[in-house]
Each structure stands twice: as structure tokens, then as C-alpha cells.
Amino acid sequence: xxxxxxxxxxxxxxxxxxxxxxxxxxxxxxxxxxxxxxxxxxxxxxxxxxxxxxxxxxxxxxxxxxxxxxxxxxxxxxxxxxxxxxxxxxxxxxxxxxxxxxxxxxxxxxxxxxxxxxxxxxxxxxxxxxxxxxxxxxxxxxxxxxxxxxxxxxxxxxxxxxxxxxxxxxxxxxxxxxxxxxxxxxxxxxxxxxxxxxxxxxxxxxxxxxxxxxxxxxxxxxxxxxxxxxxxxxxxxxxxxxxxxxxx
Numbered sequence: 001x002x003x004x005x006x007x008x009x010x011x012x013x014x015x016x017x018x019x020x021x022x023x024x025x026x027x028x029x030x031x032x033x034x035x036x037x038x039x040x041x042x043x044x045x046x047x048x049x050x051x052x053x054x055x056x057x058x059x060x061x062x063x064x065x066x067x068x069x070x071x072x073x074x075x076x077x078x079x080x081x082x083x084x085x086x087x088x089x090x091x092x093x094x095x096x097x098x099x100x101x102x103x104x105x106x107x108x109x110x111x112x113x114x115x116x117x118x119x120x121x122x123x124x125x126x127x128x129x130x131x132x133x134x135x136x137x138x139x140x141x142x143x144x145x146x147x148x149x150x151x152x153x154x155x156x157x158x159x160x161x162x163x164x165x166x167x168x169x170x171x172x173x174x175x176x177x178x179x180x181x182x183x184x185x186x187x188x189x190x191x192x193x194x195x196x197x198x199x200x201x202x203x204x205x206x207x208x209x210x211x212x213x214x215x216x217x218x219x220x221x222x223x224x225x226x227x228x229x230x231x232x233x234x235x236x237x238x239x240x241x242x243x244x245x246x247x248x
Contacts, residue, residue, distance in 0.1 A: 007041040007174055012066040014073065017233075018158030020048040020136075022073075023225060026060025029088075039179060043227045045162050046073070047155055049136050053077030056100075057153065058086040058164055058227055059093045067096055076100045078132065080125070082164040083150040084108040086227065091119045101132075106141065106149040125151045138219060142166060144209030147202040154219045161221035161236065167243045169193025169229035190230050194243040203247070210247050216240070 008025035015023050026042035045057040054070065055078045070076060076097040081087040084107040094102050104121035112119045127141045128134075138154040153162040168188040172180050183189040186196040194200070203209050217240065224232040224239060232239040 012060070012063050014046065014069050017225065018155070018160060021155050021158055021160060022046045024060055024066065040228055045225050047136060048074055049077065049133055055133055055137065056080060056093065057162055058082055059089045061089050062092055062096070078103060081105045081108050083148055084111040086164050087112060087119060088117065094120055105151050140212060140215055142209070142212045144205040144212065145199070145202040146204050148199065152216065154221060159220060159222035161216065161219070161224045163224060164227045165199060166195050167193050167224070167226055168196055169226055171230050188229070193229055194246060200246050206247055213244050213247060
């Protein structure tokens with residue numbers, strides 16, 4: 001019998017990455033995969049802005065302890081959906097922090113409406129950093145896919161790139177047998193994580209995607225935070241070139 005290791009416990013706990021930057025590993029969710037569903041670990045990123053407010057990327061399913069830890073850290077100013085697959089828990093955070101701005105990624109409003117999930121988005125993410133965080137974070141819309149665009153971010157002070165699904169990197173030891181097979185087939189098994197195969201196949205305009213990647217590489221990130229799987233805490237440039245070699 002194959003027993004997977006616990007996934008990134010403790011969950012719903014602030015874990016420092018760099019000064020002013022934290023991750024929170026959240027509960028497992030089930031996502032469509034190969035005609036069925038598969039368990040996915042979740043992860044959000046929290047950055048403290050110059051005004052002391054908090055910027056929350058891809059909020060995970062919260063609990064009382066996480067909200068208490070966040071409240072102790074500072075006021076929540078921004079709730080960010082980086083792509084149309086990462087939005088399900090924004091509504092719960094918005095209820096807790098009604099004054100926070102909920103930022104919509106490309107296509108997320110339509111997807112939420114189609115799935116009959118009510119989320120009150122306040123503003124839309126663009127290809128440039130928003131004035132509220134331009135001093136701390138860079139951003140761009142990663143284009144080239146006919147199906148999905150992801151807004152990616154760089155935490156300037158720590159040179160940390162923040163991604164959602166453009167790279168997934170699942171560790172085999174943390175997966176059950178079925179999920180390990182799915183991850184291998186999708187090309188997202190550590191140490192060779194990358195965008196999942198079904199996403200890669202949607203990138204018809206690879207020249208545009210390569211230009212987006214070139215811009216990211218120009219930021220010279222030193223580490224990469226991923227929403228799913230093992231992050232790259234060093235050798236970021238080499239890992240990015242490896243993970244995006246499918247664009248060549």
C-alpha cells in the first residue's frame with residue numbers, strides 16, 4: 001500500500017520566506033485531471049506593502065487561526081486572483097475584509113459566473129504594477145495561450161517570483177500512487193516541474209509567450225514561489241529555463 005507523506009503541514013500557518021514576504025500552505029482541493037479529479041495542495045503568498053497593508057495572492061481556504069495570524073500581521077488591503085483557476089476563496093476573505101480590493105485576473109469573472117460562484121471583484125489586473133504596490137511588486141500578464149492568462153508577480157526586495165499554475169512541481173514522496181501517475185503524465189513531477197501538459201497545449205502563440213518569459217528573466221529572480229508543489233528557493237534562473245524549455 002502506498003502512503004503519501006503529509007502535504008506541507010502545518011497548514012494555514014504563516015511561513016516566512018524573506019523580510020516582508022510569507023507563504024501559507026492551505027488545505028487540499030480537488031481539481032479536474034484526466035477525466036477525473038485529483039487532490040491538489042494549495043499555497044498563498046502574503047506580502048507586506050510600504051504602508052503596512054497586506055497583499056494576498058491566491059488566498060487559500062481560511063480558518064479562524066489563519067485569520068487571527070493575518071490580523072496580527074497587518075490590515076488586508078488586496079486580494080489577488082492570479083488566474084481564472086485561483087479565485088474560489090476570495091469571497092470568504094472579502095467577507096472577512098470588506099475594505100480590501102479584490103483583483104480579478106483575465107477571464108475569472110466569466111468563470112465564476114459560469115460556475116455560479118459569487119465573488120465581488122473590485123478591479124482588474126493589467127500588464128503593469130498597480131500604483132498601490134508598484135514600489136514593492138512588479139507584474140505582467142503571461143500571454144500566448146488561447147485559454148488562460150496568468151498574472152505573474154515579482155517581490156522586488158527579495159527578488160522572488162510568484163507563480164500560480166505556470167509551473168507545478170509535485171514531489172513524488174508526497175503523492176499517492178494515482179496522483180503520482182497523473183503528475184508524471186502531466187509533466188509536473190519534481191524535479192522536472194513545469195506547466196501541466198493540458199495548459200502547455202493551449203499556447204498557440206509561442207512567440208508572445210517567449211517574450212513574456214524573456215521579460216520575467218529580465219527581472220533576475222532569485223527564488224520562485226509556486227502554488228502547487230515544491231518551490232525553488234535557489235537557482236531560480238536555471239529552474240525557469242528548464243521549466244519553460246517547452247517554449248523553445
